[in-house]
Amino acid sequence: MVLSLLATMPTTVEWTPMVGVVMIVCNVAAIAIGKFKIDQPSAGPTLPMSNMFGGMGFPALLATTSFGHVLGIGVILGLANMGII
Template identity: 70%
Template structure:
């Protein structure tokens, strides 16, 4: 029963990949990295990244967390824009 309720709650909007979708995801990840650069208390803890200044001086764990957050933002933005008909 729960399975059918979840299926009923999920909209029928699906988005196929396009360059517009990729640009939205990239922009959301850049926004997440910029947000984390100013809010993470210890961004350089853990293993360092090559070309660390390119990623805001973050270590690997901080970059992994921020890009995960960026993908969550991107998925929401893509689904929202698709439901509005903008993508």
Template identity: 50%
Template sequence: MIPATFSLLAQAAPTTPAWSFQTAIIMITCNLFVIAIGRYAIQKPGAGPALPFSLPGLFEGFGVPELLATASFGHILGAGMILGLGNAGLL
């Protein structure tokens, strides 16, 4: 037998904000923020394959693994920011 509190929690669905220009700006800002931090925090940059396109001098030695890692974390941070701001009623 399933407890009543569990069935009540299973029925609860969080409201998510609709995609808009404001949510896009939040996602882009979070990604750029994490990429900027990752540029200085990654201890061995350029250890993997290089990107197939050139970047400005600021990102010299920034390869595919660094870009994938920072963009992945940026999307996680951005999704958390969008869901948090949406649940707070600010989006």
């Protein structure tokens, strides 16, 4: 049963510079979305160069980059299944 389940799993995408660019774009988009959608983005411990991230605090940056990675995984797998990357 386990072997049949593993046989149905899709293969993963090998890392290329294009995959890295897609992940960076997804993280920047997630930070931009989070900056405007989080109620108190500057709450919590501050970052050393918070103006680089729009004045966001550490919890907001951690949340947005986590969302960016989840978004990036979906975009990368979707583009790979379409044959674009």
